[in-house]
Amino acid sequence: xxxxxxxxxxxxxxxxxxxxxxxxxxxxxxxxxxxxxxxxxxxxxxxxxxxxxxxxxxxxxxxxxxxxxxxxxxxxxxxxxxxxxxxxxxxxxxxxxxxxxxxxxxxxxxxxxxxxxxxxxxxxxxxxxxxxxxxxxxxxxxxxxxxxxxxxxxxxxxxxxxxxxxxxxxxxxxxxxxxxxxxxxxxxxxxxxxxxxxxxxxxxxxxxxxxxxxxxxxxxxxxxxxxxxxxxxxxxxxxxxxxxxxxxxxxxxxxxxxxxxxxxxxxxxxxxxxxxx
Numbered sequence: 001x002x003x004x005x006x007x008x009x010x011x012x013x014x015x016x017x018x019x020x021x022x023x024x025x026x027x028x029x030x031x032x033x034x035x036x037x038x039x040x041x042x043x044x045x046x047x048x049x050x051x052x053x054x055x056x057x058x059x060x061x062x063x064x065x066x067x068x069x070x071x072x073x074x075x076x077x078x079x080x081x082x083x084x085x086x087x088x089x090x091x092x093x094x095x096x097x098x099x100x101x102x103x104x105x106x107x108x109x110x111x112x113x114x115x116x117x118x119x120x121x122x123x124x125x126x127x128x129x130x131x132x133x134x135x136x137x138x139x140x141x142x143x144x145x146x147x148x149x150x151x152x153x154x155x156x157x158x159x160x161x162x163x164x165x166x167x168x169x170x171x172x173x174x175x176x177x178x179x180x181x182x183x184x185x186x187x188x189x190x191x192x193x194x195x196x197x198x199x200x201x202x203x204x205x206x207x208x209x210x211x212x213x214x215x216x217x218x219x220x221x222x223x224x225x226x227x228x229x230x231x232x233x234x235x236x237x238x239x240x241x242x243x244x245x246x247x248x249x250x251x252x253x254x255x256x257x258x259x260x261x262x263x264x265x266x267x268x269x270x271x272x273x274x275x276x277x
Contacts, residue, residue: 026049026050026051026053026055027047027048027049027050027051027055027057027099027128027153028047028048028049028050029045029046029047029128029153029155030045030046030048031045032155033155033156033158033199033221033223034109034126034155034156034157034158035157035158035160036109036111036157036158036159036160037160037164038160038161038162038163038164040111041110041111041112042108042109042110042111043109044106044107044108044109045092045106045107045109045126045155046104046105046106046107047097047099047104047105047106047107047128048099048102048103048104049099049100049101049102049103049104050102051101052101053101054098054099054100054101055098055099055130056096056097056098056099056130056131056133057096057097057099057128057129057130057131058095058096058128058129058131059092059094059095059096059097059107059126059127059128059129060095060126060127060129061087061124061125061126061127062074062124062125062126062127062154063075063080063083063085063087063124063125064125064154065079065083065227066225066227066228066231067228068228068230068231068232069231069232070222070224070231070232070233072125072154083227084120084121084122084123085122085123085124086111086122086123086124086157086158086159087124087157089111089112089113089114089117089122089159090109090110090111090124090157090159091109091110091111091112092107092108092109092110092126093107093108094107096131109157111159113159113161117161118161119161119162119195120160120161120162120195120196120226121158121159121160121161121164121195121196121197121226122158122159122160122161123156123157123158123159123197123225124156124157125154125155125156125157126154126155126157127152127153127154127155128152128153128154128155129152130151130152156223158197160196162195164194164196164197165194165196166194166196166198166264167192167193167194168190168191168192168194168198168224168253168264168265169190169191169192169193169265170188170189170190170251170253170265170266170267171189171190171191171230171267172187172188172189172267173186173187173188173189173249173251173267173269174186174187174189175187175237175271175275178237183236183237184236184237185234185235185236185237186204186217186234186235186236186237186251187232187233187234188202188232188233188234188235188251189230189231189232190224190230190231190232190233190253190265191229191230192224192226192228192229192230192231193229194226195226196226197223197224197225197226198223198224198253198264199221199222199223199224199256200221200222200253200254200255200256200259200264201218201219201220201221201222201253201254201256202218202219202222202233202235202251202252202253202254203215203217203218203219203251203252203254204216204217204218204235204249204250204251204252205249205250205251205252206247206248206249206250206271207247207248207249207250208247209247213250215238216237216238216249217235217236217237217238218235218238219233219234219235221256222253224253245271245272245273245275246271246272246273247270247271248268248269248270248271249268249269249270249271250266250267250268251266251267251268252265252266253265253266
């Protein structure tokens with residue numbers, strides 16, 4: 001009986017790992033970041049079930065801030081009293097969806113800004129929580145382990161009052177040498193003086209003695225939120241750096257979508273083998 005329990009536990013763990021990877025691909029979400037500019041009053045979120053089984057999701061709000069290293073954190077009760085949350089001025093429908101295989105659902109999102117709303121950016125996070133299917137009860141007194149994976153997605157929802165401006169600067173660049181567990185990393189320190197977030201691609205270029213640049217690290221769709229006036233981004237070095245450890249390193253925060261072609265911030269440093277700590 002003990003060996004049987006051990007075997008069932010191992011099978012369950014494998015099923016959980018498999019289910020996790022399947023669930024990641026089960027729901028297609030567009031867009032993954034919702035933004036309502038100054039004059040926009042409504043938008044929509046599209047959900048598509050790409051799996052071969054029906055799935056149900058419940059929608060609710062979460063209030064999060066970001067750390068100095070750009071990681072999401074739940075707001076404390078004290079932080080909630082002063083944080084510029086957007087959820088109190090947004091309505092969405094429906095609040096729960098059941099999607100058949102291959103079907104899609106449009107979530108309608110509308111914002112009503114208070115007349116006395118101050119200039120700036122407001123943000124909450126829309127959480128899509130998977131609702132588990134009903135499980136069959138064990139039969140014939142046999143032990144049965146049912147693995148229920150409650151997988152969820154969390155999307156930032158941004159409401160702006162006023163025309164957004166970017167005031168991002170790159171204040172420091174450093175290199176962290178590879179270890180047995182981690183590759184070479186490029187650490188980028190940044191500063192923001194704006195009330196609005198800025199989204200773009202952080203791309204690092206290494207120039208040779210002739211000035212020819214090559215992309216050696218990148219971080220796509222990076223958002224610098226105004227929660228903190230300083231943040232840190234980590235980029236993975238794409239090359240093993242055996243023969244390319246010297247040259248002029250340029251890091252650029254480049255615009256995407258409506259801001260493509262724009263450079264929000266950039267910084268350059270000269271590096272050599274001693275630059276890797």
